[in-house]
Amino acid sequence: MADRTFVICKPDAVERGLVGEIVRRFEAKGLKLVAAELRTIDAETAGKHYAEHAERPFFGELVEFIGRSPAMLIVLEGPEDTWKVVRTMMGVTNPRESAPGTIRGDFGLLIGENLVHGSDGPESAEREIGIFFPGLA
Ligand code: IDP
Ligand code: MG
Numbered sequence: 001m002a003d004r005t006f007v008i009c010k011p012d013a014v015e016r017g018l019v020g021e022i023v024r025r026f027e028a029k030g031l032k033l034v035a036a037e038l039r040t041i042d043a044e045t046a047g048k049h050y051a052e053h054a055e056r057p058f059f060g061e062l063v064e065f066i067g068r069s070p071a072m073l074i075v076l077e078g079p080e081d082t083w084k085v086v087r088t089m090m091g092v093t094n095p096r097e098s099a100p101g102t103i104r105g106d107f108g109l110l111i112g113e114n115l116v117h118g119s120d121g122p123e124s125a126e127r128e129i130g131i132f133f134p135g136l137a
Pocket of ligand 1: 053058093111112113117118120
C-alpha cells in the first residue's frame with residue numbers, strides 16, 4: 001500500500017536555489033510527488049506544525065525562520081516507510097554532523113538553516129499533511 005510523508009524545502013533551500021536538486025534526489029530514489037506548492041508559512045500555521053517545540057528556547061527563531069520567505073511544501077509517496085526513507089536522505093538535524101551524501105550533509109552548515117523538514121513518523125506525516133494540504137484525504 002502506498003505510504004505518504006510530508007516534506008518542506010525550507011526558505012533557505014528556496015533562497016539558495018536548491019529545491020530542484022532536493023526534489024531531484026527524492027524522484028531519483030523512486031518517490032512520487034503527490035503535491036507541491038510554494039507558499040509562505042504564516043506564524044499560526046508554523047506554530048501548529050512545530051507545536052512539539054513550543055517550549056524550546058529556539059521556538060521563536062524557528063517560527064520566524066520558517067516564514068521568512070516562501071517554502072516548497074511537498075507530499076511524497078512510496079511503497080512503505082516513506083517518512084523513514086526521506087529522513088535517511090535528509091541526514092541528522094545538525095548539518096555539521098550530517099553524513100556526506102545526505103541533503104543536510106552535502107549543503108548545510110547551520111542547525112537553524114538545515115534546508116529540509118521531513119515528518120518523523122507515520123502519525124506526524126498524517127498530522128502535517130492535514131495541516132498543509134487539508135484537501136488531500
Ligand atoms: P528535525 O528537523 O531533524 O526533525 P527537530 O528536533 O524536530 O529536528 O527540530 C526542528 C527544527 O528546529 C530543526 O530542523 C532545526 O531547524 C531547528 N532546531 C533544532 N534544534 C535547534 C537548536 O538547538 N537551535 C536552533 N534551531 C534548532
Ligand atoms: Mg522534527
